[in-house]
Amino acid sequence: MKQSVIYAIDFDGVICDSALETGVSAWKAALTLWDDFSTPLPSVEMSEKFHQIRPIMGTGYEAILIIRLLNNGETVETIMQNYTGLTQQVMDESMLTIDSLKNLYGETRDKWIEQDLAQWVEMNPLFPGMAEKLQKLTKQGVWYIVTTKQERFVKKILEANQVYLPDENIFGLDRQRKKEDILIDLVNKHTEATIYFIEDMLPMLCKVLKNEQLTSVKLFFAMWGYNTAQDKLDAEKYDVKLVEKEDFLG
Numbered sequence: 001m002k003q004s005v006i007y008a009i010d011f012d013g014v015i016c017d018s019a020l021e022t023g024v025s026a027w028k029a030a031l032t033l034w035d036d037f038s039t040p041l042p043s044v045e046m047s048e049k050f051h052q053i054r055p056i057m058g059t060g061y062e063a064i065l066i067i068r069l070l071n072n073g074e075t076v077e078t079i080m081q082n083y084t085g086l087t088q089q090v091m092d093e094s095m096l097t098i099d100s101l102k103n104l105y106g107e108t109r110d111k112w113i114e115q116d117l118a119q120w121v122e123m124n125p126l127f128p129g130m131a132e133k134l135q136k137l138t139k140q141g142v143w144y145i146v147t148t149k150q151e152r153f154v155k156k157i158l159e160a161n162q163v164y165l166p167d168e169n170i171f172g173l174d175r176q177r178k179k180e181d182i183l184i185d186l187v188n189k190h191t192e193a194t195i196y197f198i199e200d201m202l203p204m205l206c207k208v209l210k211n212e213q214l215t216s217v218k219l220f221f222a223m224w225g226y227n228t229a230q231d232k233l234d235a236e237k238y239d240v241k242l243v244e245k246e247d248f249l250g
Contacts, residue, residue: 003141006193008186011147011154011172013054013200013225015130018149018157021123023050026063029101029108030071033064033094037071052076055226056083058201059148059173061101065090102173106150113156121160127224129249131161138164144186145170146179146197179204184213194218198248200225205240222248 012018027042042050046067053066053076065087069079079086090096113120137143145154145165151172158165171182179199186195199205200222208214221227221235224245235242 003190003193006141006186006190006195007137007143008146008183008195008197009143010199010201010204010222010225011145011149013227014127014198014222015134015145016124016126016157018124019051019054019226020047021120022054022057022060022063023047023067024123025060025105025109025112026050026067028112029064029104030067032104032108033096034068034071042067046070049076053079053083055201055228055231056080057226059102060150061098061105062087064101064105068094109150109153117156121157124157126157126161126163127245129245131163133249134158134163134165142190143169145172146182147172148179150174180207180211180214183208183217184211187214187216196220198222198243200227202227202231202235202238202240205235206238209238209240220248 009015012022023042024047027037027046028040031037031040049070050063050066053070057063057066066079068090069086074086091098091101109120134143143165147154147170149172151167151170151174154170154172155165155167171177171179175182183195183197195217197205197208197217198220202221205219205221208217208219219240220243221240222245223232223242227235232242
């Protein structure tokens, strides 16, 4: 029997509470770029500040820029109010490119995983009940992950939680494709099913809403994810279903 519903799920902030590891990886990467990073790990206060900013971060490499700004003494409020300008300023001043940051971020994680896989996994916990939900989806049929995270990291975290997903069902940063384009492919591939897209970033959901090729996709805003109080208020204005974690897991 063909599936009537097929899930396409974001990873960071929906499946995995990765903010701590994201910030620590960024700090480790920053150690190789700037001399004023002296301690091997960020302080608890630094990690807490990073967690507050995480909802407006798009792709992992940006974490390095956020950590640089925090270490410079910028406040959470200032960074969130002028995020694009300040992060670009760091890149310009340090002569960094997006590609170089992406490569450094991936290499930093790879090195950490090689040195202490258990610690790295521990800092990437799945939200409670999520592993069981994903295992259930696997038994029911096909589902996908659509993320900006590098695919090898997604796979390691899933497997550490006894969740096994074929490589071809994980669409990550390595594919260098927009989430909207991936969803279009899934719609065209599964013509007899409805795609349910679960995402915690409202701007991403808005992009899907504007795409005429994706009108059949049902959109779900993950209220437990990396989004702000304002995002939650704004989401009510759009044709997206606001879903709490308990309802998704149920």
